[in-house]
Amino acid sequence: MRLLSLRVRSFGCVEEARIELGPGVNVLYGPNDLGKSTLAHAIRAALLLPSGHREAQEFRPWHRDAAPEVRLTFEAPDEPGSGALPRRWRVRKVFGGKGGQAELEWSNDGERFSLDEKGPGVDAKLRHLLGWGVPEARARGARGFPGSFLATVLLGPQAVPGSVLGKGLDADASESGRERLTEALQALAQDPRFKEVLDEAQRKVDEAFTPLGKPKKGKASPLTPVRQEIEVLESRLREEESRVHDSDTVREQLLQLEAARTEAIVARDEAEAEAQQARAAFEQGRARMRAKAEEEQAAQALEQGRAVLTELRQWQQAAERHLGMLPAAEAALERAREANDEAQQRLVQAEAAVRAIEEGGDAQSRLTRQALETRRLELRTERERADAAMQRAEEALRLRERLEQLDEEQRALGQDLAAAEHAAAQAEASRREADAERRLYDALLRLRRWQEAKARVDAARQAADEVARLRSVADARTVALDQEEAALAAARLPEPATLDAWRALAEERRVAEARLGVGLSLVVHRGSVPVRVWRDEHEPQATAAGQSVEARQRLRIQVADEVELEVQGGDPLARAARDAVERRWVEEVAPVLDGLGVPDLSAVERRLHDARERRASIVRRRHEVQRELDRAAALQQRADDLPQLEQVLHAREQALAGLDRDALEQRSSEHDEAALEHRRAHAEARIDESQHRHVKAKARAASLASDQRARAEERERVHAELQPLLAMGDPEEERDALFDRLAAIEGEQETVDEQLAEHDEARARQRAEAVMLVRDAQAEADRCRVTAAQARREVDERREAEAQARGRLAQLEAQASRVDEPALRAEVERCQEQLRALPEPQTVVTLEALEAAEAELTTRQHAMREAEADYEQLRGALKHVGGAIARERAQQTRDALLAARQREHDLELDYEAWKLLTQTLREAESAEGRHLGEALGEDVHKRFAALTGGRYGGLRLGRDLKAEGLEVAGALRDLGRFSEGVQDQLATILRLAIADHLGTALVLDDHLAQTDPQRVAWFRELLLQIGARAQIVVLTCRPEDYLHDAERPEASKAARDAERLRAIDLTRVIRRAGVT
Amino acid sequence: MTETKLAGQSGPEYEGREEDDLALKLLHTADWHLGRRFPSFPTEVGLELMRARMSVIDAILGSAAHNEVDAVLCAGDLFDDPNPDEEWWRPLTEKLRRHARPGRPVVLLPGNHDFLGPGTVYHPEHAFRQALPEHVHVVDRDDFTLPLAPEATLYARPCRSRAEGLDLAMALPAREEGDASIRIGMVHGSTFDMPEHQTNFPIARDAAVVRGFDYLAIGDTHAHRVYDPPEQPTVYPGAPEPTSFGERDVGNVALVFFGRRRRRPLIRSERVARFTWEERVIEDMPSLRRLRDEDLQRTVLRLQLRLRVSPAERDEVEEILRVLGGTSSSHGHAAVLQVDRTGLRTDASDLGDALLGAPAVLVETATRLRAQAGEPGETGEVAQRALYHLYRLVRSG
Incomplete structure (x- = not known):
């Protein structure tokens, strides 16, 4: 999370404040009682305190009754710690018990915000976005400021060392803070073996699942090959099962048809057997019948012979009878012909009468009808003319009415058009006015931006100058330091270890000498020559007889000038040892002492101490030079921007060209930039609105003018149409006259129509009568014709009967000549004998029964053929189905599909198992929270050691990050035993470490109050380091602790930016309540 | 007709007899299924199993040479598909050519997997047919006959589709009155005891007897089976290389011996499979x-x-x-x-x-x-x- 801006109104002692925060370290400074801590409270309240909470009472303004209001803009991802791109959020809270309000908006571009939550949902959403372990927002009026370990660490109020060091995550009501920290510290917290296991398990999970835990799809999924195989196999199996189904269907049908065919064959065979039996019985019966028939035939022939003779006699009598009746029939024929001729003549006459009536009757009648028809046509023509005149009159009246209506509409349109043009002119005037206003505010804004650009250029130039100065000073100091360092190197002082060795040698030398110090005594007993004695290192002395000389280890004796003796004490080994030590001294140490010009090792040690001091001083001064160079480097970036800033200044200078700058400068103080922006935006809005109105009014005017033109055109057209109609007279009068005329015509038409109807009715009656006469004549003619035909037939029949009788007589006479009656009787007897020889059939089969049996056989044969045909047809179909192959392949595919599904299931279970393992590893890791303390403790320890020069051991942090004590000299000591300054420093380092790992904002309110300047300087460096990864907001009354002079804003400015550092002078952004 | 399993049976009664005692020696094989895929196995393994099906042909034809048979009868489903890739039919022609011996015809019968039809591998216009050596005969007519020995004739009829209700064995010509020669029938299909045989070229229980065959060589089922009567057996030789787990009596060819005295043929099952x-x-x-x-x-x-x-x-x-x-x-x-x-x-x-x-x-x-x-x-x-x-x-x- 990163804070972007804070706006406070009527909040405690602060009447109003607006602060824009930078991404790195923000140093907000101001004197005591300005309201710095109130700003920290405001940030906490915006993020943690429900707007209706009782705690908000604390924030009510001191000097008036108003609702405290905070608006905080910040960046945070939707899911805390997710690594997703952050979104911009804006929370606004107005605190006031039941009247409290809260809104949370979001934006992707930082300009357009959309409402996300309102009311109670705001705090729940904020807690989710922060993930600090703050408990759910409680009901209105609840006591106590909502908080958590992380909330205290990151936003804690003043004097927090105890609250940070004495608490841990264990007191949090929600696990989200612990989870967040666990996640952030995970990499540090994990045991290498655990990490290997987790990484491998996660790698397997990543193969099959997306970061959101959903199974991967498509090519990315390891299950895709087997799933594709399953899809292919399923598709293939569907096809094959379809083929199997088709085959089964055909096979089932085939079996059914085969059964049907077998059944039909059996039925056919049965029918055939029955038919055969019937046929045999029938044949038997028929043979008997034939014999009987022969017998009957013979009997019949006998009878026929006898009949021929009888008939011959009868025909002879008939021929004579017909011959006698012929003359009477011929006479009747002649009478009938005559009657027929007369009837035909009467029919011709009656038909002629009907034709005459149909052709119109007599001449008078035709003339009358013709006159009536002529009149009817005249009346129709006259009526059409009157109708046309009536239409013209009505059209003229309609046109005259439309003309009046158009005149009225034109008048109304004229008024509307004038109003619209007036509105357009007003809108245009308003636009011009707003445009002038916009140009003015635009110019003022340009002036402001020019001024800003100029200020930036000045600052950059100053920075460049400062850089040059700093670098020059740093170079000079570096040269001096190099020289000093070279001088130190040239002094060739021994190393401390060498000095220690020399000290040991000196001690050895001293001991060796001491071992020779056995004590010597010289007594001169007698003599007159002078004796000079050197004892030990002393000056020689003259010794006379009787005197004694004492020495510690050596005596040198000169007797006169001839004899010189030396006496040494100690045993030879001790002497040799002393000599060896002495040689080493002379070879190793003495030259150095001589070189340094010092008498002994103490002097060398002093020299070494001085050199160390000087080297430390050089290092310190080099650090100072480096800091200056760092400052120069920081300023260089600002100076580097100079060309670009100058270009911007130039561009803005040009933008001011042609403007009256003096006049603008006079007015520029009237409004601040936001007000100018607002007013310009307002003017632009007015321009847009005026233009919109102008366009709308113009469009309205154009529309009205168009309507006016359309109506004028219509009026002209109507007028042109009306004129010729008016020329014919007054249309109203004409219409009345035409009404009368039409009534008269209609009356006459009715009369003519009635007369015509009467005439036609009379003609119809005459025709009906004539037709009746024709019908009667026709009937008579028909009767006569029938009678004549009957008479003719009678004559013909008589003649034919006579001829027939004669013919028949001739035949019978011929037959009678051939009849041999005895032979015929003999034949009859033979046949009767034959019939008696044939047996009677057991079953009598009639021809009908035989035919029925044959028909049944035919039916069965037909049915069998049909069954055969169906069977053959289906056999044909069978060739196109898969048959056993389809079933075999389907089974093969089914087996493969089953195997593939098993493989898929196995893989799914395996990957689910990897997922479960990963989840469980993380849960177990989360539960094993000791890591948090261990991981973070190391971080804190390093920094604290760097701060204190290793004076203390590590800060022991518990599993919940609760501080358990500080290690000193191998023992864990309670933090309460340390000074407040040390506790404050520890707490600050811990807070910075947590903010650093979470990459989130940290608010430090007046911390390190009891820390010496050197450590404060160290902290400044630490803040700048961590500021690269986390935002830090420092509220302090001691700006010099954090800011160099050059980093502070100019006197006229509220803020100043350097690399990763923004300095904000709170006196310029906070308006205290009660201060005017 | 009852099924008699002869797999594992000791050598035929003709072993050790003079060659002159034998009127006819045949090698009967079927169901090679060249080109068959094995989708249940990984690709590489599947390829190895496919290759094994081609390798076994050397063993089959080697056995024919070793046993000096008069003819090799291949009773269908030599290919797994009627249109196999050239990589399957081309090597087969080479193997047939390599193992060719004058006077030992090899007869290839289209089965239901590799049925005969326009464009199929057995069609006379297919390149496979052009590449076959002369001693290899393809049953591509319904009235196919081939003299196998002076007194022995093969009668065969091909499958022309994947499925069919027609009994091809019953469609072969019946023994004529007075015909005393050895009549060998060869068709491809399912015997009456197989499930769904009705649509898979069914072979009637008494087809060999009714049509007067001394040996009815058939193919389709991968297991080795012999159906009664012993004097006129109907025989599945079994697939020469197994196709799936659970198959029994598989991996063999049938060697068939006819004595001059016209007693029942003797059948010996010989293993040729690699796997x-x-x-x-x-x-x-x-x-x-x-x-x-x-x-x-x-x-x-x-x-x-x-x-x-x-x-x-x-x-x-x-x-x-x-x-x-x-x-x-x-x-x-x-x-x-x-x-x-x-x-x-x-x-x-x-x-x-x-x-x-x-x-x-x-x-x-x-x-x-x-x-x-x-x-x-x-x-x-x-x-x-x-x-x-x-x-x-x-x-x-």
Whole structure:
């Protein structure tokens, strides 16, 4: 999370404040009682305190009754710690018990915000976005400021060392803070073996699942090959099962048809057997019948012979009878012909009468009808003319009415058009006015931006100058330091270890000498020559007889000038040892002492101490030079921007060209930039609105003018149409006259129509009568014709009967000549004998029964053929189905599909198992929270050691990050035993470490109050380091602790930016309540 | 007609007799299914099994040469598809050419898999037909006949579709009055006792007797079968190379001997297959361990693992399976290994000493997973697997 801006109104002692925060370290400074801590409270309240909470009472303004209001803009991802791109959020809270309000908006571009939550949902959403372990927002009026370990660490109020060091995550009501920290510290917290296991398990999970835990799809999924195989196999199996189904269907049908065919064959065979039996019985019966028939035939022939003779006699009598009746029939024929001729003549006459009536009757009648028809046509023509005149009159009246209506509409349109043009002119005037206003505010804004650009250029130039100065000073100091360092190197002082060795040698030398110090005594007993004695290192002395000389280890004796003796004490080994030590001294140490010009090792040690001091001083001064160079480097970036800033200044200078700058400068103080922006935006809005109105009014005017033109055109057209109609007279009068005329015509038409109807009715009656006469004549003619035909037939029949009788007589006479009656009787007897020889059939089969049996056989044969045909047809179909192959392949595919599904299931279970393992590893890791303390403790320890020069051991942090004590000299000591300054420093380092790992904002309110300047300087460096990864907001009354002079804003400015550092002078952004 | 299984029967009564005693010697084979795919197996293994089907032809034709048969009868389904790729029919022509011997015809009969029709491999215009050597005859007519010996004739009729209700054996010409020659019939189809034989070129129970054949050579079913009466048997030789697990009496050809004295033909089943397909159910570790010592070089082995093992045993199971199935760098003991693990359960509740000295967080993880591992269904199974994954990771670390 990163804070972007804070706006406070009527909040405690602060009447109003607006602060824009930078991404790195923000140093907000101001004197005591300005309201710095109130700003920290405001940030906490915006993020943690429900707007209706009782705690908000604390924030009510001191000097008036108003609702405290905070608006905080910040960046945070939707899911805390997710690594997703952050979104911009804006929370606004107005605190006031039941009247409290809260809104949370979001934006992707930082300009357009959309409402996300309102009311109670705001705090729940904020807690989710922060993930600090703050408990759910409680009901209105609840006591106590909502908080958590992380909330205290990151936003804690003043004097927090105890609250940070004495608490841990264990007191949090929600696990989200612990989870967040666990996640952030995970990499540090994990045991290498655990990490290997987790990484491998996660790698397997990543193969099959997306970061959101959903199974991967498509090519990315390891299950895709087997799933594709399953899809292919399923598709293939569907096809094959379809083929199997088709085959089964055909096979089932085939079996059914085969059964049907077998059944039909059996039925056919049965029918055939029955038919055969019937046929045999029938044949038997028929043979008997034939014999009987022969017998009957013979009997019949006998009878026929006898009949021929009888008939011959009868025909002879008939021929004579017909011959006698012929003359009477011929006479009747002649009478009938005559009657027929007369009837035909009467029919011709009656038909002629009907034709005459149909052709119109007599001449008078035709003339009358013709006159009536002529009149009817005249009346129709006259009526059409009157109708046309009536239409013209009505059209003229309609046109005259439309003309009046158009005149009225034109008048109304004229008024509307004038109003619209007036509105357009007003809108245009308003636009011009707003445009002038916009140009003015635009110019003022340009002036402001020019001024800003100029200020930036000045600052950059100053920075460049400062850089040059700093670098020059740093170079000079570096040269001096190099020289000093070279001088130190040239002094060739021994190393401390060498000095220690020399000290040991000196001690050895001293001991060796001491071992020779056995004590010597010289007594001169007698003599007159002078004796000079050197004892030990002393000056020689003259010794006379009787005197004694004492020495510690050596005596040198000169007797006169001839004899010189030396006496040494100690045993030879001790002497040799002393000599060896002495040689080493002379070879190793003495030259150095001589070189340094010092008498002994103490002097060398002093020299070494001085050199160390000087080297430390050089290092310190080099650090100072480096800091200056760092400052120069920081300023260089600002100076580097100079060309670009100058270009911007130039561009803005040009933008001011042609403007009256003096006049603008006079007015520029009237409004601040936001007000100018607002007013310009307002003017632009007015321009847009005026233009919109102008366009709308113009469009309205154009529309009205168009309507006016359309109506004028219509009026002209109507007028042109009306004129010729008016020329014919007054249309109203004409219409009345035409009404009368039409009534008269209609009356006459009715009369003519009635007369015509009467005439036609009379003609119809005459025709009906004539037709009746024709019908009667026709009937008579028909009767006569029938009678004549009957008479003719009678004559013909008589003649034919006579001829027939004669013919028949001739035949019978011929037959009678051939009849041999005895032979015929003999034949009859033979046949009767034959019939008696044939047996009677057991079953009598009639021809009908035989035919029925044959028909049944035919039916069965037909049915069998049909069954055969169906069977053959289906056999044909069978060739196109898969048959056993389809079933075999389907089974093969089914087996493969089953195997593939098993493989898929196995893989799914395996990957689910990897997922479960990963989840469980993380849960177990989360539960094993000791890591948090261990991981973070190391971080804190390093920094604290760097701060204190290793004076203390590590800060022991518990599993919940609760501080358990500080290690000193191998023992864990309670933090309460340390000074407040040390506790404050520890707490600050811990807070910075947590903010650093979470990459989130940290608010430090007046911390390190009891820390010496050197450590404060160290902290400044630490803040700048961590500021690269986390935002830090420092509220302090001691700006010099954090800011160099050059980093502070100019006197006229509220803020100043350097690399990763923004300095904000709170006196310029906070308006205290009660201060005017 | 009853089925008589002769697989494993000792040699024919004609063995050791003078050649002159034999009127006719035949090698009867069918159901090669060249080009058949094995989708249940991984691609490489499937290819190996497909290649084996081509390799077995050398063994078949070698057996024909070794036994000096008079003719080789191939009773259908030599190809798995009526339009096989050239990579299947071309090598066959080469093998037929290589094993060609004058006077020993090879007769190829279209079956229901590789039926005869326009555009199919057996059609006279197909390149396969052009490439066949002269001694190879294709049954491409319904009235096909071929003299096999002075007194022996082959009568055959091809399948012309995948399925058909027509009994091709009954459609062959019947023995004429006074015909005393050896009549061999050859068709492809299902005998009356096969399920759904009605639509798969059914072969009637008494077809050989009714039509007067001394031997009815048929193909379709992959197992070796002989149907009564012994004097006029109807014979399935069986597929020369197994096709799936569970097939019995498979991997053979039938050698048929007719004596001059016209007694019943003798049939000997001769093994030619390269692979044996075997399915084993493993229910304990000792059985699995024993497999390592068996000779499985020519065995297509399917293991159904139905056992519950500890994590350590699971490691051993995987190791044995690697030994049997081989790895990318080494051949397995088995020719082909297919493993059904659906019955394999790893009880990872006890991880043994795997977590000794492990970080507390790993011990805590195992404890949490163990609590879930006892749950029924997939929840427990997933937890068991997670424990096993943990075990493997800790062990490998």
